[in-house]
Amino acid sequence: MSKQQWAIIWFGRGGQGAVTASNIVAKAAFLDGFRFVQSFPFFGPERRGAPVKAYTRIGAEPINDFTSIHSSDIFVIFDQKLLYEVDLNQELNEGGFLIVNAPGIKIEERSKNRINIFIIDANAIAFELDLKVAGLPVVNTCMLGAFSKATGLVKLETILKVVKESWSGEFLNKNLRAVELAYEKCKVI
Template sequence: MTGIRFHGRGGQGAVVASKILAKAYFSEGLYVQAFPSFGMERKGAAVAAFVRLDVDPIRERGEIRNPSAVIVLDPTLLQMVDVTRGLAPGGLIVLNYPDRNDPPPVDATFRVACVDAGRIAVQYGLGSRMSPIVNTVILGAFAKVAENLEIEHLVDAVKLGVPVKPAANANAALAASDAVRWVSGECNAA
């Protein structure tokens, strides 16, 4: 069984992203679950969402404590939340991180890929400069580096799963798949 954990802030679309990702994997013939973890948080508070996938029916319930991959929608969460909690060495982290010379503050024992999702979201009219909506963008980057998800299935799931601007969201995901860059632990397939 594979577990994927999302870290984001309320209003960024982490829950929607988890549902879209689950739909994309379902299109690949896998059994899936997608669910959030939050309480009374307001917009801007740290939230988590999860996706489970397997070739067999999934009976397990509850939070994913040892994910295979972590997707971080907001880089400021790196100072607030241990996004690597439960992730084994060599685990995948896909991070929304601006194109800068300084590397993200993540341990090099993990495979870390970054994309400037905010810039791409603004370029495609997703949200505003002050509050870009990066959820579908980061999914495009994830599809590129995850090695087990066809980008076409993700694009179809994005078009079906977003409430507005389906074409812009799909194009932004494709742009992110081309813009993602490895920071540490690059895979041969990327």
């Protein structure tokens, strides 16, 4: 991909790991040769389950915009229900990538823009690997694998390297496997 700068919105619920995913992609993008990166969160009421957005910008040129991203090139949705809280015509650019944690969706009527749509059943992978907090699936590493597969922007190997730096022990192995499974199972619709 030859684009000079990429704007990414991560939209999840508190506890799903959207902020961590944003940070990991920023680090991985830097390691993969993007010289300029930003990663920052936006929180509403701070409680588990409340909507959370995180933003990532990566580029080959200096990034001079330090505001929230309102129109993205890539939009990653951690909870299928949050899809209906988004105006894809405003928040995702023509030709952009939409990556949704869902076993299947009908999205055509949600966007007038031509977009690339990818789905991954991250909840199923998280439950299979016992990646849960208080009984709820933590899907951030699944979404990282899907992100790598869908966009090709950051190499799978680099995502795995940064994940190795972020976790240890049993959680490390589960999260590495989650990235790999999601990469394998992510599909375009």
